[in-house]
Amino acid sequence: MLKLLSVVALIALFSAPVSAIEYEEHDGMLMDHGDGHLMDMAGGMVMGQNTNTLPGGCDKISETREVTVHAGHKYAEKFPGRMFSFDTQEFNFKPCTKLTVHFVNEDNIRHQWMMHGLPKYLYPKGMFHIEASGPSKISGTLILPPGDKTYLVHCDIAQHMEKGMKAQLKVGKGDGDLPSIPGLTALVVPDDYKITLEQLNAKAHADALLPEPVAAAPVVANKPAAKAAAVVVEDSLISGVTVIGLAIGLLVAPYLSRRYQGLSVSEVITHVFADLRALIEWLAKYVSVLLKLVGLNKDKELPEK
Ligand SMILES: [Cu+2]
Numbered sequence: 001m002l003k004l005l006s007v008v009a010l011i012a013l014f015s016a017p018v019s020a021i022e023y024e025e026h027d028g029m030l031m032d033h034g035d036g037h038l039m040d041m042a043g044g045m046v047m048g049q050n051t052n053t054l055p056g057g058c059d060k061i062s063e064t065r066e067v068t069v070h071a072g073h074k075y076a077e078k079f080p081g082r083m084f085s086f087d088t089q090e091f092n093f094k095p096c097t098k099l100t101v102h103f104v105n106e107d108n109i110r111h112q113w114m115m116h117g118l119p120k121y122l123y124p125k126g127m128f129h130i131e132a133s134g135p136s137k138i139s140g141t142l143i144l145p146p147g148d149k150t151y152l153v154h155c156d157i158a159q160h161m162e163k164g165m166k167a168q169l170k171v172g173k174g175d176g177d178l179p180s181i182p183g184l185t186a187l188v189v190p191d192d193y194k195i196t197l198e199q200l201n202a203k204a205h206a207d208a209l210l211p212e213p214v215a216a217a218p219v220v221a222n223k224p225a226a227k228a229a230a231v232v233v234e235d236s237l238i239s240g241v242t243v244i245g246l247a248i249g250l251l252v253a254p255y256l257s258r259r260y261q262g263l264s265v266s267e268v269i270t271h272v273f274a275d276l277r278a279l280i281e282w283l284a285k286y287v288s289v290l291l292k293l294v295g296l297n298k299d300k301e302l303p304e305k
Contacts, residue, residue, distance in 0.1 A: 030045075047124065066102065092169075092170050107135070111155050115142075149175050260272075
């Protein structure tokens with residue numbers, strides 16, 4: 001009898017679901033921050049919530065619908081080359097539908113269900129947006145506008161749409177299909193697996209009309225490594241300076257526009273020349289320091305030769 005019981009206990013143990021995911025339930029916990037913006041401290045958020053204001057052109061709510069959308073890596077498995085996806089790529093609703101979306105994030109990262117192109121007088125930035133950090137369920141409601149239109153739905157976390165988390169929502173008949181929707185429409189830029197990396201680089205060179213890499217400056221005998229190192233130093237120096245220049249430009253542009261605001265043309269010119277002079281003086285100092293550094297490195301190399 002004891003043996004039988006233990007066998008039964010063992011069977012029960014092994015047939016129990018293995019580590020079911022713990023889902024956070026955001027609904028009912030969200031704080032209303034006004035303007036349809038709801039959020040909680042656990043990473044759940046709804047923006048553009050609208051449960052009762054009719055969009056212009058809607059006489060009444062045509063119907064009330066609910067849809068559950070799952071989001072996660074596993075839904076991308078059937079789309080080769082994609083990483084994230086929703087379980088549904090196309091939604092269809094009548095104009096003026098009151099729609100509640102139950103969003104279920106099944107990954108241990110943040111995902112969104114973000115809809116674009118809605119009337120801006122009703123939805124901030126024309127967006128309705130549900131977001132969940134980690135495995136969780138969260139719901140949001142909006143009222144769809146009238147007319148036939150296709151709306152973009154995606155996850156706006158960096159690269160998630162490009163990696164497959166993209167869908168379309170057609171109100172009425174919609175007004176066409178969006179590109180690059182997994183399993184639905186063709187990629188805007190199709191991958192070409194026939195071309196090799198070398199061919200791609202050669203093509204890029206030809207396209208940019210770049211000169212072919214110059215073959216060999218004077219070779220230091222038996223020291224190809226030293227030569228390579230010298231080339232690398234030169235390359236990194238150029239790209240480093242370029243990057244610094246760009247960064248300075250980006251940082252300085254807004255400052256300059258503020259600095260010269262409200263001045264007459266001649267005043268601006270005077271200021272620009274004074275500033276340029278200061279900048280050149282500063283750059284001269286900077287370059288001389290750099291040259292000194294390069295000189296020091298050369299000195300270090302000399303004993304090896
Ligand atoms: Cu995402």
